[in-house]
């Protein structure tokens with residue numbers, strides 16, 4: 001199939017999933033066209049089967065806001081015509097599903113029908129999409145999609161609760177390539193980050209309010225009072241500076257390393273002992289899954305889709321949002337002795353195998369085939 005993938009090209013989970021999906025589909029013989037405003041961060045290799053088309057939005061001083069949706073829908077029309085793309089798979093409803101629908105209508109005028117598969121990722125529904133300023137357009141574009149998927153059962157239920165949805169939503173969980181996270185580093189440079197007796201705790205996110213970053217610092221503060229440890233903070237966002245200040249105020253800034261965005265997530269996870277994800281809301285928690293695939297147990301909140309990913313008492317522990325005390329206690333329980341830690345590491349890896357791309361990607365292929373045959 002010739003598939004157009006529309007996504008955000010940034011470090012966010014939706015862009016990562018879209019990119020990994022496109023790359024795997026290309027390996028399975030499909031021709032993939034990424035259509036977005038920048039080359040996706042995990043799209044390192046372009047090949048015969050993988051193309052990237054940049055959406056340009058010319059600046060015009062009259063516009064207070066430059067019309068990205070317009071540029072995207074025009075680009076979609078042109079790319080579908082030029083490359084004979086058969087189906088558009090848009091990741092994150094805003095504004096991608098809306099722009100794809102406009103492209104579909106424009107192409108219809110020319111006698112071309114292009115089906116749209118929309119994947120809902122989380123904040124496009126729970127935080128942004130349900131805002132009254134966006135809600136009618138988001139509901140409309142979901143209902144106009146030819147197939148809709150969500151990355152967890154929890155997100156599906158949120159979508160049905162928040163919007164008047166008239167189409168079926170199929171749950172296709174996020175995935176990872178478990179082989180990519182095999183410990184094949186001869187030296188992941190653990191000693192550069194911590195001394196031999198120190199545990200390494202890691203958090204990876206976009207450092208937005210929804211990630212509860214101060215809780216990460218507070219949980220770590222409690223851990224290091226009991227167990228020698230270092231905290232690796234990976235990512236960029238508005239909560240980074242306040243987190244640095246909080247670490248300073250708690251007198252632990254020498255134990256907390258802020259990396260910024262990194263393309264070396266697998267190396268960082270290779271030397272990590274425990275992953276923290278205390279988010280306020282999380283439709284799936286791809287970062288937690290990547291940690292588990294690298295044999296790292298997860299301490300998370302029990303919000304949204306996290307209970308579908310992190311198995312309580314097995315791959316880690318889940319606590320109520322904001323319950324720093326419980327999360328700290330559970331973290332210490334895992335890290336306290338090497339036997340327990342090793343068992344949780346084995347379990348985390350086992351849990352991640354349920355989400356291997358070899359099992360999940362065929363679910364998308366099946367949806368594409370069905371959508372193409374029905375339209």
Ligand code: GMT
Pocket residue numbers: 011012013014015017092121122123151174206208210281282283284285286287
């Ligand atoms: O977590 C974010 O703020 C980024 C956002 C995104 O669009 O990349 O993540 C959402 O999609 C990811 C991939 O499906 C999920 O793993 C995240 O749980 C989800 N984030 C939230 O629901 C807050």
